Amino acid sequence: AAGVIQSPRHLIKEKRETATLKCYPIPRHDTVYWYQQGPGQDPQFLISFYEKMQSDKGSIPDRFSAQQFSDYHSELNMSSLELGDSALYFCASISTSGGNEQFFGPGTRLTVL
Amino acid sequence: AQSVAQPEDQVNVAEGNPLTVKCTYSVSGNPYLFWYVQYPNRGLQFLLKYITGDNLVKGSYGFEAEFNKSQTSFHLKKPSALVSDSALYFCAVRAVSGTYKYIFGTGTRLKVLA
Numbered sequence: 001a002a003g004v005i006q007s008p009r010h011l012i013k014e015k016r017e018t019a020t021l022k023c024y025p026i027p028r029h030d031t032v033y034w035y036q037q038g039p040g041q042d043p044q045f046l047i048s049f050y051e052k053m054q055s056d057k058g059s060i061p062d063r064f065s066a067q068q069f070s071d072y073h074s075e076l077n078m079s080s081l082e083l084g085d086s087a088l089y090f091c092a093s094i095s096t097s098g099g100n101e102q103f104f105g106p107g108t109r110l111t112v113l
Numbered sequence: 114a115q116s117v118a119q120p121e122d123q124v125n126v127a128e129g130n131p132l133t134v135k136c137t138y139s140v141s142g143n144p145y146l147f148w149y150v151q152y153p154n155r156g157l158q159f160l161l162k163y164i165t166g167d168n169l170v171k172g173s174y175g176f177e178a179e180f181n182k183s184q185t186s187f188h189l190k191k192p193s194a195l196v197s198d199s200a201l202y203f204c205a206v207r208a209v210s211g212t213y214k215y216i217f218g219t220g221t222r223l224k225v226l227a
Binding site (some may be wrong): 004031033041042043045048050055056058088090092094096099100101102103104105106107109 | 145147149154155156157158159162164203205207212213214215216217218219220
C-alpha cells in the first residue's frame with residue numbers, strides 16, 4: 001500500500017540558510033499535517049491543510065511557511081535557519097472520511113550547523 | 114483545551130510479563146484516542162484507536178487499550194511483552210467535533226528486558 005513520502009530524508013544546512021521539505025500524502029487523503037520532533041521530545045504540531053487550505057496552525061515560527069498544492073503534496077519552507085531548528089520533521093496525512101488515524105511519513109532529519 | 118498526559122517517561126518490564134503504558138486525556142466532548150509507536154529514527158506507526166463502541170480495542174502486534182470515560186484514560190496493554198516491543202509510545206487525542214487537530218502526549222519509552 002502507498003505510504004506518505006517525504007523528501008529529502010536528510011538535510012544539512014548552515015545558519016541563516018533556507019530549506020524546503022516536501023511531503024506527498026497517501027492518495028485520496030485530504031488532510032496533511034506537519035510536525036517537528038526534537039531529540040527525545042513528542043511531535044509538536046506545526047500546521048495542517050485540508051483540501052489545500054490551511055486548517056489549523058500550531059507552534060510554527062514566523063520564519064516558516066507551508067502550502068499544499070493542487071496535487072495535494074505539501075511543502076514546508078524554512079528561512080533564516082537557526083541551530084534550534086535541527087529536528088526531525090514529520091508529515092502525516094488522513095482521510096477525514098476514513099478512519100481518522102494519521103499515517104506518518106519517515107521524516108526529514110534537518111541539521112543546522 | 115485538549116491535552117494528553119503520559120505520566121511515565123519510561124516503563125521497564127521483563128520479557129513475557131504483561132505491560133501497561135498509561136495515558137490520560139482532557140478534551141471537550143467525546144474523544145478520538147490513538148496509540149502510536151516510534152522506533153529510532155523512524156516515523157510514528159499507528160497501533161490502535163478508539164472511536165466509538167466497545168471500550169476494549171485491539172490493535173497491531175498484540176496490543177490492546179481500554180477506554181475508560183470516567184477516569185478519562187486510555188491505557189495501552191499487552192499480555193506478554195517481547196524484547197522487540199522496546200520503543201517509544203505516544204498517546205494522541207482529537208476532539209470528535211470541530212478541529213482536526215491531534216494532540217500528542219510526551220511519550221513513554223518502553224524497555225523490555227530479556
